[in-house]
Amino acid sequence: MTDALSLAHNINEKACLQTLSKMVQQKSHSETEGERVLAENMIQIMRQMGLESYAQPVEGDRINAIGIWRGTGGGESLLFNGHLDTNPVSEGWTVDPWGGLIDDKFIYGIGVSNMKAGDAASLCAVRTLIENGKRLKGDVILTYVVGELQGGVGTYAAVQAGTKADYFINSEPTDLQALTMHADAFTFKIELTGITRHMSKREEAVDAILAACDLIPKLTKMTFSDAPTDEHRGINRVHVGTIDGALGKSLEKWRPPQVADFVRLTGSGRIAPGQSHQNALKEIKRVLNNLQVDRPGLKAEVKIEANESHSSMPAFEVSKDARIVKAVNAAYQAILGEPQPTGAITPPGFYGTDAGHLYVHGGMEGVVCGPGGRYNTMPDEKVDINDYLDMIRIYLMAMCDICELQ
DSSP states (O other): OHHHHHHHTTOOHHHHHHHHHHHHHSOOBTTSHHHHHHHHHHHHHHHHHTOEEEEEEETTTEEEEEEEEOOSSSSOOEEEEEEOOBOOOOSOOSSOTTSOOBOSSEEEOTTIIIIIHHHHHHHHHHHHHHHTTOOBSSOEEEEEESOGGGTSHHHHHHHHTTOOOSEEEEOOOSTTOEEOEEOEEEEEEEEEEOBOOBGGGGGGSBOHHHHHHHHHHHHHTOOOTTOSSHHHHTTOEEEEEEEEEEBTTTTBOSOTTBOOOEEEEEEEEEEOTTOOHHHHHHHHHHHHHHHHHHSTTOEEEEEEOOOOSTTSOOOEEOOTTSHHHHHHHHHHHHHHSSOOOEESOTTGGGSOOTHHHHHHTSOOEEEEOOSOOTTTTSTTOEEEHHHHHHHHHHHHHHHHHHTTBO
């Protein structure tokens, strides 16, 4: 631990910042040619470091960048996972989204938080050990994937190709906290059918828009009864994202004096590991039944549109006592001098991450822990420089613990 801590405190900070800045400068919007170019660049960098590195095919003529730093034998293996694809640039930026600007406190750019800082941190941690002539007993596997923004198709492809390790760290932005549980997502559609009348006789009508206004706050407050613990319940959430109301299912909007008799709502829900879509549907139906009792003549229907394919992010969970969690906790304590926040932390606990695929489809035990998060997916996206550098140090120490520094 002492040797690893000394290495962690002597990383080449300037080189690490330049590595991240160059990654930001490469445009890699999801499902574009730039995504492939960045993956090819990562493969070349890993080869120059001495790793076994190759392009791994992903559906849609896309590729993951995979690198393996072979250990000397006898140690456990550790896989780092992060995506290279980014969102497109929104309005409101005051700095160049692809400039990789570094000032005295932050590094800026599209995708720097989500999640090139996490990718660069694992790369720089391995490079630090190699440049200092160190070896580990166990293998370190770096998986820089594409398609996370399409439900994790890149990580799913990696798992299906047999890319595995004893443990994993997913580098999604958590502000350096250890996320040990995140939710599964589902989408739903609700249709409310009322009874129309001209506004002069609206007392005889059943107004679907008013019914929706009554319904939405009830949905927003929902959690689900099959949560195994309060911590699981803490990442339950229901949100209505769209609402359309007018006359008939064709939503005719040219007659505003007429009471609307149809509303369509679409939304998203979150359930924890151990909870089911079926129970969520049952409990949403119960809310709708009560709404119909309160508003005689109203008809309410709901359908959950659960995606059972690999393009849906599964829920993820790991024990706080797992070896990988304890290793990351110990590294955080050594670097920052305080206990690491650990658990189903929100807002990250509401996100979907590729950890779900590694856990469900890969059968691996791991943790989600990465730099960035506070300034995620917004104009002038940025990451605290200190957080990024500390993440490199924490990753390095976790590698030395899990894979055993010689």
